[in-house]
Amino acid sequence: MLNSPDSNYPKIGDLGEELVVKWLQSTGWEILHRRFACPWGEIDIIATQEQDLQKSPILAFVEVKTRSVGNWDAGGRKAITRKKQAKLWQTAEIFLARYPEKANYVCRFDVAIIFYQQISRLKYELKLQEYIPAAFDQ
Numbered sequence: 001m002l003n004s005p006d007s008n009y010p011k012i013g014d015l016g017e018e019l020v021v022k023w024l025q026s027t028g029w030e031i032l033h034r035r036f037a038c039p040w041g042e043i044d045i046i047a048t049q050e051q052d053l054q055k056s057p058i059l060a061f062v063e064v065k066t067r068s069v070g071n072w073d074a075g076g077r078k079a080i081t082r083k084k085q086a087k088l089w090q091t092a093e094i095f096l097a098r099y100p101e102k103a104n105y106v107c108r109f110d111v112a113i114i115f116y117q118q119i120s121r122l123k124y125e126l127k128l129q130e131y132i133p134a135a136f137d138q
Contacts, residue, residue, distance in 0.1 A: 012124065016066030016114035017044050019126050023112075029060070033095070040090035048105065059105035060133070061092045066114040066126070076113055085109070085136050111135040 021031055024047050033046040045062035063084075065076020073079050088109060096103050113130040 012116055013064070013066045015124065015126055016112075016116065017064045019114060019128060020045060020062065020064050020112040020131075023128055023131070024062070036091065036095055038091050038094040040094060041087040043088060043091050043095070046095060048102070051106075055106070057105050059102055059107045060110045061088060061095075061107070062110045062112055063088060063135075064112045064114060066116055069115050069117060077111070080111060080136065108134040109136050 017034065021034065024045070025031060029047040029049045031045060031047050034044070036043045036046055043061045044064045045060075047060045047062060049058045049060070051057060063080060065079060067073070067076050092107065092109070096107075111132045112128060113132070114126055115129045116124050116126045119125050
């Protein structure tokens with residue numbers, strides 16, 4: 001994905017989230033929320049996907065980590081500490097309390113790792129390096 005931002009250029013993280021949204025949609029996911037926030041924290045993307053008729057739909061709470069190649073935290077993996085996981089879980093509980101019709105969905109926490117490279121002063125190339133379904137326990 002090449003991006004040529006103007007003077008109101010969104011943060012690299014926003015571009016990474018947009019890439020993940022497009023990828024999820026292209027693979028059959030419906031995006032329910034972006035940047036769902038509550039006092040506990042924020043979930044980057046909340047998406048759902050229907051399964052076969054015998055199974056409940058999947059509800060994925062997606063954490064997106066956008067990093068440059070050769071970063072310090074293994075592409076963002078090390079940034080998802082137990083404390084961060086607990087905050088995501090608490091935020092997901094708030095989401096489910098607000099949308100009780102989703103409570104019977106199969107819930108999981110996914111992580112998307114995006115690498116970016118600066119091509120020129122105003123252009124960046126972003127790539128979905130890895131998508132980790134059910135990246136950590138609830």
